[in-house]
Structures are given as structure tokens and as C-alpha cells.
Amino acid sequence: MKILLIGNGAREHCIAWKISQSPLCSELIVAPGNLGTEEIAENVEISIDDTKKLHEFAISSEFDLVIIGPEAPIEAGLSNLLIDSGIKVFGPTKEAGMLETSKSFAKTLMKKNNIPTAKFEVFTDITDAKNYLDQIEFPLVIKADGLASGKGVVICKDRQQSLNTIEMIMKDKKFGDAGKSIVIEEFLIGQEISVFSFTDGENFSSLVAACDYKKLFDSNLAPNTGGMGAFSPPKSIHWDHNLQKIISESIISPVIQALNEEGNPYKGILYAGLILTKEGPKVLEFNCRFGDPETQVLLPRLETDLLEIILSINAGNLNEIKVEWNDSYSLAVVLASAGYPNVFQTGYEISGFDDLDQNINIFHSGTKRVQGKFVTNGGRVLTLSTISNDLASASSLIYRNIDKVNFEGAYYRHDIGK
Ligand code: AMP
Ligand code: GLY
Numbered sequence: 001m002k003i004l005l006i007g008n009g010a011r012e013h014c015i016a017w018k019i020s021q022s023p024l025c026s027e028l029i030v031a032p033g034n035l036g037t038e039e040i041a042e043n044v045e046i047s048i049d050d051t052k053k054l055h056e057f058a059i060s061s062e063f064d065l066v067i068i069g070p071e072a073p074i075e076a077g078l079s080n081l082l083i084d085s086g087i088k089v090f091g092p093t094k095e096a097g098m099l100e101t102s103k104s105f106a107k108t109l110m111k112k113n114n115i116p117t118a119k120f121e122v123f124t125d126i127t128d129a130k131n132y133l134d135q136i137e138f139p140l141v142i143k144a145d146g147l148a149s150g151k152g153v154v155i156c157k158d159r160q161q162s163l164n165t166i167e168m169i170m171k172d173k174k175f176g177d178a179g180k181s182i183v184i185e186e187f188l189i190g191q192e193i194s195v196f197s198f199t200d201g202e203n204f205s206s207l208v209a210a211c212d213y214k215k216l217f218d219s220n221l222a223p224n225t226g227g228m229g230a231f232s233p234p235k236s237i238h239w240d241h242n243l244q245k246i247i248s249e250s251i252i253s254p255v256i257q258a259l260n261e262e263g264n265p266y267k268g269i270l271y272a273g274l275i276l277t278k279e280g281p282k283v284l285e286f287n288c289r290f291g292d293p294e295t296q297v298l299l300p301r302l303e304t305d306l307l308e309i310i311l312s313i314n315a316g317n318l319n320e321i322k323v324e325w326n327d328s329y330s331l332a333v334v335l336a337s338a339g340y341p342n343v344f345q346t347g348y349e350i351s352g353f354d355d356l357d358q359n360i361n362i363f364h365s366g367t368k369r370v371q372g373k374f375v376t377n378g379g380r381v382l383t384l385s386t387i388s389n390d391l392a393s394a395s396s397l398i399y400r401n402i403d404k405v406n407f408e409g410a411y412y413r414h415d416i417g418k
Pocket of ligand 2: 150212226227287290291292293294
């Protein structure tokens with residue numbers, strides 16, 4: 001197959017790494033890609049936001065399959081355009097993708113279908129939202145309805161912080177139109193996990209899970225980031241058959257069924273962010289894509305050919321193949337620029353790629369080449385990932401290697417998987 005992969009993060013480098021190993025892949029092109037994908041595929045300079053150009057390129061270059069990494073092209077309806085043009089696509093339609101792109105859509109769907117989630121209300125009026133604060137307990141969570149690059153969620157410990165947050169989103173429009181409406185919800189307590197399942201709109205694969213470290217500092221101290229590291233399977237919880245059955249039956253199956261019944265079947269990978277509360281697993285959010293950095297720990301564990309899975313999703317017969325994950329422990333740590341997720345400098349030379357142990361994978365995100373040298377070019381710069389028989393050895397392998405890769409201000413968490 002001739003395949004077009006869309007995206008430029010470490011997630012897409014990892015997807016490219018995985019599918020380039022498949023005998024079904026004859027040609028792989030990445031738009032726009034990064035320095036990592038450049039080594040295993042061909043990059044083409046088209047932005048993930050240029051829906052029209054991506055669509056035209058997919059048609060004119062006669063791709064057999066388009067794999068969409070990030071959520072923005074889903075929201076822009078790229079899958080719909082490709083399906084209408086008869087091109088196979090991995091990534092749900094705009095309508096099914098609203099599970100991620102509109103939090104109020106997702107919450108309302110969950111409420112209607114008794115899918116366990118934090119209690120909530122949706123507001124489009126700023127005064128109503130402020131008045132609601134008189135009726136509820138703190139802490140609470142305020143979320144911009146639309147996409148906000150993972151920054152549209154604020155945990156508010158008291159009334160004043162809640163008022164400030166409502167003003168920041170609805171009056172000052174910090175997240176633009178994404179904050180036209182907001183969700184105010186109950187703060188959930190428990191272990192957080194990211195759970196994934198492939199689905200063809202009706203059938204879904206057995207679940208796989210990872211723990212993502214969202215906070216910037218060791219011991220989970222704020223601020224929130226896109227993710228500083230991850231490991232899989234989630235060792236600190238009982239990720240056993242019973243828990244997987246509960247999540248499948250109370251969350252994954254009903255949400256897939258609900259979208260199907262609405263005439264918007266969800267095809268792709270469904271990512272559920274959950275909190276394991278005392279009353280059982282509850283949904284924080286759904287995403288319509290692979291996670292980053294979760295992908296960098298999940299795909300090294302995937303035994304089944306990812307392209308075979310994607311073809312089954314397109315054919316609607318995912319029930320006919322078995323999606324298998326190996327029993328190894330996979331762990332990844334993100335190397336970020338000093339100052340991320342706020343203000344940071346770029347352009348620092350990166351050294352040490354050649355000194356890494358063989359079983360370390362390095363996935364690029366914020367890097368570029370200047371005069372033949374690798375330099376930093378983003379907040380999350382690189383992900384180091386490895387796989388081992390147990391979590392402790394995966395962790396020590398990464399931490400033995402991570403200081404070898406260096407650039408000015410390189411920052412990482414020291415406690416991933418510990
Ligand atoms: P989201 O983008 O909705 O996943 O929110 C980002 C992060 O905020 C999550 O990964 C959680 O760590 C935290 N969070 C979101 N909603 C809640 C909630 N209702 N209770 C506790 N923590 C939450
Ligand atoms: N790691 C969180 C995400 O990809 O949304």
C-alpha cells in the first residue's frame with residue numbers, strides 16, 4: 001500500500017516507525033513529518049491544517065490509505081473528504097470525532113447513555129456559569145468546550161479561582177471560539193489511566209492501557225502539559241480481566257453503540273481518559289486519536305500488524321482479527337525545552353544521539369536541522385522509549401541513557417514508572 005501519514009509529532013514518528021515495518025507498506029509519505037520520519041519515510045511539506053491541499057494530494061498521488069495522527073484534521077473533516085473520494089482512512093469522521101472536539105457533545109452523549117462520568121453542567125452564558133458556583137462544591141473542574149491543545153482544562157480549588165477561570169475563557173476568550181461554551185464538572189479522585197480500543201464502528205478490540213504523566217514536575221506537581229512520559233501496561237493498578245470487562249461494558253461498548261445508532265459510526269482508535277474512582281471507572285474525556293506520549297509506549301507492544309488492523313477497520317470486520325499486545329513493559333520519557341509548557345527558547349544544538357544503547361528508541365517532535373546539525377524547535381523535543389521484561393528495568397534503561405542526549409535547558413521528569 002501507498003500510505004500518507006499526517007502529523008509531525010513523536011506520535012507520528014512512532015506510527016511511521018511501526019508501519020514501515022509492515023510487509024503491507026510499499027511507500028510511506030508523511031505530511032509534514034519531522035526529522036525522525038524523514039529517516040524512514042519521505043516528508044512532504046503540507047501543514048496538518050491545510051485540509052484542501054492534503055485532500056488534493058491524497059487524490060493526485062493515488063494513496064491507498066491516509067492515517068491521521070492529530071485531532072485537528074479530524075475536526076476539519078478530512079476523513080469525510082477522503083471517504084467521499086473513495087480513499088481508505090484511519091481516523092473518524094468529523095461527526096464521530098466530536099467525542100473529542102466538543103466536550104459538551106461528549107458529556108451529553110454520556111449522560112444520555114448512562115456512561116459513568118463526572119457530574120456536570122454546560123454553559124453558554126457567563127452569568128449562568130457564575131451563578132452555578134453557588135450550588136456546587138470545590139474543587140471543581142472548568143473546561144473550554146472545544147479544542148485548546150490540552151490547555152483548556154482548569155482545576156479550581158475555590159470560588160475566586162473559578163470566577164477568574166470563567167472570565168478568562170468566556171470574557172477574555174483565551175481559547176477563542178473553543179470557549180464559547182464551557183463545561184463545569186465535579187472533581188474526580190483516583191488513579192488516572194488512558195485506555196485504548198480499535199473500533200470499526202461496531203466491533204472493538206480488547207483494551208490496552210497506559211499511564212500518562214500529565215504534570216510537568218516530579219511527584220505530579222503542576223502545571224499540566226501535553227504529557228511528560230508514560231508506561232504500559234499500568235502496573236500500579238489491577239489492570240486485570242475484571243477491570244477491562246467493566247470498562248468495556250460500561251464505557252467503550254455503549255459509546256460505540258450510541259454513535260452508531262446516531263448514524264455516525266466511530267472508526268479508528270478510541271482513547272478514553274479515565275479516573276478509577278471508588279465507585280468505579282469514570283470518563284474524564286474521549287480522544288479520537290492515539291495519545292502522545294502513550295503511542296510511544298503502546299506501539300512497541302503491538303504484535304498484530306497495525307496495517308492489518310486498519311484494513312479490518314475499513315472493511316468493518318475487526319471481529320475477524322485478534323489484536324495482540326505483548327506482555328513486555330514499555331516506558332517513555334519526554335525531553336522538553338526549559339520553560340515548556342509556557343515560554344521557551346529554541347535553536348539549541350542537540351548532541352548524543354549516537355551514544356544511546358541499542359534498545360532505546362528515540363522519537364522526534366520539536367527538532368529541526370540547521371547547517372547539518374540537530375537543534376531544538378519546540379516544547380516537547382524528543383521522546384526516549386524502551387521495552388523490557390519489567391517496569392523497573394525499562395525505567396533504569398531510559399534513565400541510564402537520557403543524560404547522553406543533551407541540549408541547553410533539557411528538562412525531563414525523573415520519576416516516570418518509579
Ligand atoms: P482533559 O483534557 O479533560 O483530559 O483534562 C486534562 C487533565 O485534567 C486530565 O488528564 C486530568 O488529570 C485533569 N482532569 C480533568 N477533568 C477532571 C475531573 N473531573 N476530575 C479530576 N481531574 C480532572
Ligand atoms: N497524552 C495525552 C494526549 O495525547 O491527549
